[in-house]
Amino acid sequence: MRGQMMQLPLDIGSILRFAAKFHGDTEIVSRTVEGPVHRTTYAEAALRVARLGNALRRLGVKRGDVVGTIAWNGYRHFELYYAIAGLGAVCHTTNPRLFADQISFILDDAGDEVLFFDLTFLPLVETLAGRLPKVRAFVLMTDRAHMPANSPIPNLLCYEELVEAESDDIDWPRIDEHEASGLCYTSGTTGNPRGVLYSHRSSVLHAMASNLADGFALSARDAVLPVVPMFHVNAWGIPYSAAMVGAKLVFPGPHLDGTSLRLLIADEDVTITAGVPTVWMNLLAHCRDTGTDLAGLERVVVGGAACSASLMEGFEALGVRVIHAWGMTETSPLGLANTPSRKSAALPAEAQRKIALKQGRPIFGVDLKVADSHGNPLPQDGHSPGALKISGHWICDGYFRLDPVDAHAEPGWFDTGDVATMTDDGFVEIVDRTKDMIKSGGEWISSIQLENVMMSHPMVREAAAIARPDDRWGERPRLVVALRDGAQATPAELREFFEGRVSKWCVPDDVLIVDELPHTATGKLLKTALRALYAQVPVDA
Structure with a gap:
């Protein structure tokens, strides 16, 4: 017997529609490349996304096409996230910090047909344009006043002119939740980078799970500052998870130094932020050198690399709680989040600190095991190291154009390449990368x-x-x-x-x-x- 429940697709567009309808006046604040702070709301963003969707159609973007971005965290990049996916196309975010040869390989391998990019990256794209024969339109993400007088880039278009020329009346297609929505490439420290292709379903489920109380616990009461770039694993899904709960979004643009971040946190009453340890070391150094604090900031998510005891202590001294998290491009990325369990919260302070420095425990939607060389699970005793393997709703099962993940992989499991231990209640500690x-x-x-x-x-x-x-x-x-x-x-x-x-x-x-x-x-x-x-x-x- 089947249940009698409505069958609605888990599509990314539904997130913004919900935010615009029920949190329409909540702000999206951006430090822009051009300089000023830009303010909009979810309701206004939804109208701009509709106009952008029509503009993309006018550029010939069809269902299944790949549209590239090279951009900072800002309101225009946010609009692209939703407009591209809303059309059934694939939003391909590209890391500008890679080598030029890697970037040209990634754009060509992905098959980008239109490329959007921020002013900062105009010189980079000018050097790459001649090596990108598949790209038929280049769009500079700015207004007419900031467009270059002369540029060697063919078909260079102005973002704001494209948006302003269109109507906000759009007939969005009905999306199959299993359709591809986003594409992100691994950094490729050895060999060419490899693409991970996300679906609408995986992205929506990832956002829902990350918002659990034992995840990032975002809510409509929060103001969220994603310092982790939108060109890296969808800024850990925050542009989706924040909109899903109607949290205020604060985008830093290219201004990632300690001074700029502290001022943004203070000016916008930021309650939670997320990024890699190197960013936080610079922020703490700024606070220490200037004698300033982070008043109002409640928690910081640290991921991308292990959080050291000194980093955790630095934030705690300023009254900020650290959430240690772990993931990778192939896991969308969130696989572990370190929040106390009832059992661990009852331990002595020193024991709690040791647990807090672990990468965390799984959130619902993923399964983990620590295995020996034959794939057999090792004891969850917190001492037996083995290969960390993961399975779940937002875990990749093959690289873009390179299926399968590994010819020798265990079916249903992705080998992370990490060596880890796991306790009986699921707290995982990454001991090392296998190769390190x-x-x-x-x-x-x-x-x-x-x-x-x-x-x-x-x-x-x-x-x-x-x-x-x-x-x-x-x-x-x-x-x-x-x-x-x-x-x-x-x-x-x-x-x-x-x-x-x-x-x-x-x-x-x-x-x-x-x-x-x-x-x-x-x-x-x-x-x-x-x-x-x-x-x-x-x-x-």
């Missing part, structure tokens, strides 16, 4: 554990652990460290800091102090570059 583990004398050493210890040193701004070849042990750990501005410390002092904090055989043999550490385009430490630069440097060099 250090094997010394037949024993595994976690680079993440060493980095977390080093990051708690008051003189250290950033640290990375890599393996260096060793004739006796095979590999030994080496720390590469960048100190805080004006700080002083010797390699010997930094090595001594490990005594009593890790097993003796895990203590790094040496520490190299450098000015800066290399990062990927999404802000993660670039271990491949670190190994190339420093793995072969002689000890005590």
Whole structure:
């Protein structure tokens, strides 16, 4: 017997329709590339999205076409998210921090037919335009006053003119929830980047799950500042999840320095923000140097890389609660969020802190297991490390044009490439990336554990652990460290800091102090570059 419930598709357009109808006067605030702060509402945004939908149709965009964006977090990018998906086309967000060759490969591989981009990236697109034969229209996301007088880009159009020329009366198509809605490429530190193709269903379910109390817990009472870029895994789904509950959205544009973020948090009464650790280290340094606080900010989501104890303590000292989260492009991205359970909240303070530094526990909609080399689940004892595998409604089961994910993959499971442990109540700790583990004398050493210890040193701004070849042990750990501005410390002092904090055989043999550490385009430490630069440097060099 079948239930007698309405059959309505889980489509992205329904999110904005709901926000416009029931939270129509809630603000969307943007720091713009052009300079001023722009203010609109969900109701006004819905009308602009309709006009943009008509403009896209006039440009020849059809169901299933791929439309590219290279843009910061702002109201125009938000409009594109909903207009492109609303037509049944695919919104392909591209990371401008990648190398030019990677960007041209991604745009060509995706088959972008129209490319929208912010003023900041005009020079970049001018250099790429001749290498993008599939792109038939380029749209600069600005008004006529800021359009360049001369540009080598063919068919360069003005975003605001396109929108203003259209009616806000549009007949949106009925969407099959399994249709593709978005496309995002992995950063591709080895080989070419690979595309992950999201569906309407996966994106809506991901937004609903992330809004659970044990997720980001967004509500109509919040003002949300997504610092994580909209060109990276849909800004962790926040443009969908915030609209779904009618939360105020605050977009930072290209202004991601500590001063700009603190002012935006204060001026717009931001209650929750989300981003990678490097951004938060800069914000905390600004607050420390200026003696300012983050009054009104209640919680910060830290993802993209492990949250160190010092980062968590820095926010807590300012009265801000940290939500440690984990995910990846292939998981839409949210897979884990670290919020206390009834059991963990009853533990002593020190035990609670250790749990808070883990990546978190799964939210409903995903399943996890830690497995041995044969795919067999390992004990959930918090001590047995193995391959972290994930399954769920918003987990990819194949890369764009490159099915399947892995010819040797276990059906129904995606191998994250992480090594992890899991407790009996689901708290997961990422021990390392499989390729970043250090094997010394037949024993595994976690680079993440060493980095977390080093990051708690008051003189250290950033640290990375890599393996260096060793004739006796095979590999030994080496720390590469960048100190805080004006700080002083010797390699010997930094090595001594490990005594009593890790097993003796895990203590790094040496520490190299450098000015800066290399990062990927999404802000993660670039271990491949670190190994190339420093793995072969002689000890005590």
